[in-house]
Amino acid sequence: MRLRRSSPKTPPTSLKSEQLETFRDRPEGTVLTTDQGIPISETDNSLKAGVRGPTLLEDFHFREKMMRFDHERIPERVVHARGAGAHGYFQVYKSLEKYTQARFLTDPSLRTPVFVRFSTVGGSRGSADTVRDVRGFATKFYTPEGNFDLVGNNIPVFFIQDGIKFPDFVHAVKPEPHNEIPQASSAHDSLWDFVSLVPETAHMVMWLMSDRAIPRSYRMMEGFGVHTFRLVNAEGKAHLVKFHWKPLLGTHSLVWDESQKLSGKDPDFHRRDLWEAIENGDFPEYELGLQLIPEEDVLKYGFDLLDATKVLPEELVPVERVGKLTLDRNPDNFFAETEQVAFCVANVVPGIDFTNDPLLQARLFSYLDTQLTRLGGPNFAELPINRPVAPVHNHQQDGFGRQTIPTSRANYHPNTLGGGCPFLANPRQAFVHRQERVEGHKIRQRSKSFSDHFSQATLFYKSLSKPEQEHLVNALEFEIGKVERPEIRERVVNEVLVNVDFEVATRVARAVGVAPPKPLKKAKAGKPAKFTVETSPALSQERSPRDSIKTRKIAALVADGFAGKELAHVRKTLEAMGATVELVGPTLSPVTSLEGQQEKPLKTYVTASSVMYDAVYVPGGEKSVAALRKVPLAVDFVREAFVHCKALALSGEAAALLDAAGVSQLAPPPAKGLDGALGVIRSAKSETKGFTQLFADAIAAHRHWAREAPPPA
Numbered sequence: 277m278r279l280r281r282s283s284p285k286t287p288p289t290s291l292k293s294e295q296l297e298t299f300r301d302r303p304e305g306t307v308l309t310t311d312q313g314i315p316i317s318e319t320d321n322s323l324k325a326g327v328r329g330p331t332l333l334e335d336f337h338f339r340e341k342m343m344r345f346d347h348e349r350i351p352e353r354v355v356h357a358r359g360a361g362a363h364g365y366f367q368v369y370k371s372l373e374k375y376t377q378a379r380f381l382t383d384p385s386l387r388t389p390v391f392v393r394f395s396t397v398g399g400s401r402g403s404a405d406t407v408r409d410v411r412g413f414a415t416k417f418y419t420p421e422g423n424f425d426l427v428g429n430n431i432p433v434f435f436i437q438d439g440i441k442f443p444d445f446v447h448a449v450k451p452e453p454h455n456e457i458p459q460a461s462s463a464h465d466s467l468w469d470f471v472s473l474v475p476e477t478a479h480m481v482m483w484l485m486s487d488r489a490i491p492r493s494y495r496m497m498e499g500f501g502v503h504t505f506r507l508v509n510a511e512g513k514a515h516l517v518k519f520h521w522k523p524l525l526g527t528h529s530l531v532w533d534e535s536q537k538l539s540g541k542d543p544d545f546h547r548r549d550l551w552e553a554i555e556n557g558d559f560p561e562y563e564l565g566l567q568l569i570p571e572e573d574v575l576k577y578g579f580d581l582l583d584a585t586k587v588l589p590e591e592l593v594p595v596e597r598v599g600k601l602t603l604d605r606n607p608d609n610f611f612a613e614t615e616q617v618a619f620c621v622a623n624v625v626p627g628i629d630f631t632n633d634p635l636l637q638a639r640l641f642s643y644l645d646t647q648l649t650r651l652g653g654p655n656f657a658e659l660p661i662n663r664p665v666a667p668v669h670n671h672q673q674d675g676f677g678r679q680t681i682p683t684s685r686a687n688y689h690p691n692t693l694g695g696g697c698p699f700l701a702n703p704r705q706a707f708v709h710r711q712e713r714v715e716g717h718k719i720r721q722r723s724k725s726f727s728d729h730f731s732q733a734t735l736f737y738k739s740l741s742k743p744e745q746e747h748l749v750n751a752l753e754f755e756i757g758k759v760e761r762p763e764i765r766e767r768v769v770n771e772v773l774v775n776v777d778f779e780v781a782t783r784v785a786r787a788v789g790v791a792p793p794k795p796l797k798k799a800k801a802g803k804p805a806k807f808t809v810e811t812s813p814a815l816s817q818e819r820s821p822r823d824s825i826k827t828r829k830i831a832a833l834v835a836d837g838f839a840g841k842e843l844a845h846v847r848k849t850l851e852a853m854g855a856t857v858e859l860v861g862p863t864l865s866p867v868t869s870l871e872g873q874q875e876k877p878l879k880t881y882v883t884a885s886s887v888m889y890d891a892v893y894v895p896g897g898e899k900s901v902a903a904l905r906k907v908p909l910a911v912d913f914v915r916e917a918f919v920h921c922k923a924l925a926l927s928g929e930a931a932a933l934l935d936a937a938g939v940s941q942l943a944p945p946p947a948k949g950l951d952g953a954l955g956v957i958r959s960a961k962s963e964t965k966g967f968t969q970l971f972a973d974a975i976a977a978h979r980h981w982a983r984e985a986p987p988p989a
């Protein structure tokens with residue numbers, strides 16, 4: 277294992293590490309003290325009246341220790357409670373001064389420190405990582421002009437159009453109030469009841485049912501700012517903008533059965549994956565992409581760019597890659613950093629501004645407000661992880677948990693007692709809300725330009741590859757199949773799905789036991805937009821780069837008698853390409869190869885499982901393969917890797933494991949000595965030339981969906 281604390285190759289550049297230094301306690305060689313700094317020499321026994329007597333109230337060390345423990349928990353986030361964070365930096369490739377005055381986007385020499393928090397939405401803090409859900413992708417840029425928070429998701433649209441519906445949506449998707457079931461799952465009556473009654477959810481629901489909602493890794497998913505924002509240059513000229521994060525490792529997903537198994541076998545799968553990659557020096561990287569749109573084009577594309585349930589297809593406005601985010605340091609303390617970080621959509625710097633998207637407008641209030649309860653008062657911006665690197669000077673005063681000690685007598689503006697300080701900034705360097713002419717009646721109404729709810733849901737479905745479409749339909753069958761009330765199942769089919777795709781609606785109706793839908797109803801919620809694209813290939817993950825096996829994890833299954841020379845060659849070749857090969861054996865005691873060498877497995881068939889790996893390799897060796905055949909958990913490894921469509925390399929005798937796994941009829945024996953059909957690499961004998969390269973290509977392809985097709989009759 278290559279684990280190390282942080283990579284010596286590239287020292288972490290995150291500025292926060294020095295900043296936090298002053299707050300670090302427990303440096304080496306210090307003694308235990310109370311919170312008041314009083315040295316303590318015994319902490320295993322409370323102070324008692326006699327060795328068998330009652331504890332004394334006088335024991336201030338015991339009382340303080342217990343009081344602090346009793347109050348360790350703070351409220352978890354009302355949504356996005358489960359998350360994992362990392363430090364890093366962002367650097368723009370070339371100046372974007374034509375579009376914005378924001379320093380971090382105009383100075384290519386500037387490395388802007390960032391803190392990113394990835395999350396799931398619906399589950400509690402202790403829920404599993406791999407559930408079907410949207411993933412949060414929130415980035416705090418500590419820029420020289422103050423903090424900019426890009427609080428996005430891995431899905432480019434949202435469930436609702438107006439933030440006033442957010443409490444309703446979240447109540448519906450979270451566990452039901454009477455019994456708090458189900459945890460971290462949208463497969464229940466209240467969510468689908470809501471969906472069936474609120475057609476604007478249709479587009480996002482299609483994304484939620486797609487493979488996007490079960491990512492392979494936080495390192496392998498896209499991020500989106502979702503709303504249309506504005507960039508404003510120094511001359512005050514504005515462009516509309518959509519923010520994207522594009523992972524350099526490509527966008528890849530798990531399969532549903534695997535996600536469910538991982539939830540039990542390794543509920544920390546994504547958190548661990550992020551942590552280990554950074555510890556290994558495999559720093560996750562994402563390019564920042566911008567879709568830039570002239571302000572006057574806000575309605576040009578047949579829908580309203582202020583409507584957060586819509587994507588702007590990349591085929592209409594390409595995504596320009598303008599800079600790179602690198603995550604190079606794990607947090608030192610989960611609570612102090614990942615838990616206490618407070619993101620706020622309203623944190624913008626000069627050069628970035630909002631639009632009138634009603635979902636965005638609501639968020640501007642909610643994020644500030646929610647921290648008051650979660651972080652215990654208004655001074656959360658003074659917590660180390662939230663402090664800007666830009667200097668802070670203002671007249672804010674007091675409140676729970678104040679950290680800084682203002683020394684001026686002048687706590688008001690204007691003043692002479694403080695020499696007029698702090699002075700007002702020059703408007704050219706300050707954040708000035710962009711002037712926009714707004715006129716209208718006070719009105720609680722949705723704009724007509726927001727009324728098409730189904731065209732883009734259909735566009736999304738039509739843009740997916742066949743296997744992706746199949747996964748989506750299976751997800752709908754699972755989720756709606758879990759709904760207890762037939763009338764809700766029926767409404768989802770007849771009010772939502774039928775408007776998206778008739779065939780999907782018909783299949784789901786059959787699967788969930790409701791009457792087939794009537795021939796296509798006209799979309800209830802307004803007339804469909806005129807799209808200038810029929811499909812948007814960019815919406816499918818199949819187009820994502822599939823040319824590298826960097827950071828992929830491969831299990832090598834062994835028992836005594838395995839082909840050691842072959843394993844060494846395969847391992848060396850794959851690791852030279854950036855993958856990790858882990859030996860999985862019957863126990864943690866050494867196994868002996870065919871050639872008499874001893875190797876210590878890192879995991880066993882009991883502690884590891886196929887779902888924790890990207891690919892499985894079984895070296896040849898008659899004795900080893902015969903032994904593996906007798907271990908049901910080892911056979912399961914092969915069976916699951918096959919069923920989950922992962923690259924599978926079986927050398928020489930190892931091909932027999934397909935029989936034992938009961939899947940050999942799905943992968944007919946190869947015609948030649950070396951064969952890689954369906955991503956199952958088999959060679960007649962050990963060490964066939966080209967074996968490892970075929971395996972590497974199969975791993976890079978991520979999954980081999982052709983295995984999901986029914987076997988030939």
Ligand code: HDD
Nearest residue numbers: 353356393412413414428429434439442502638642643646
């Ligand atoms: Fe939100 C947290 C993303 C709509 C209200 N949201 C939160 C987080 C992410 C998002 C990534 C977790 C931040 C972290 O890691 O600490 N939320 C989104 C996106 C949305 C969205 C991409 C739609 C485009 N959110 C949304 C609306 C509202 C909120 C419409 C309310 C009007 N969101 C919150 C919140 C949270 C939050 C209640 C919970 C914890 C927190 O803010 O700090 O204020």
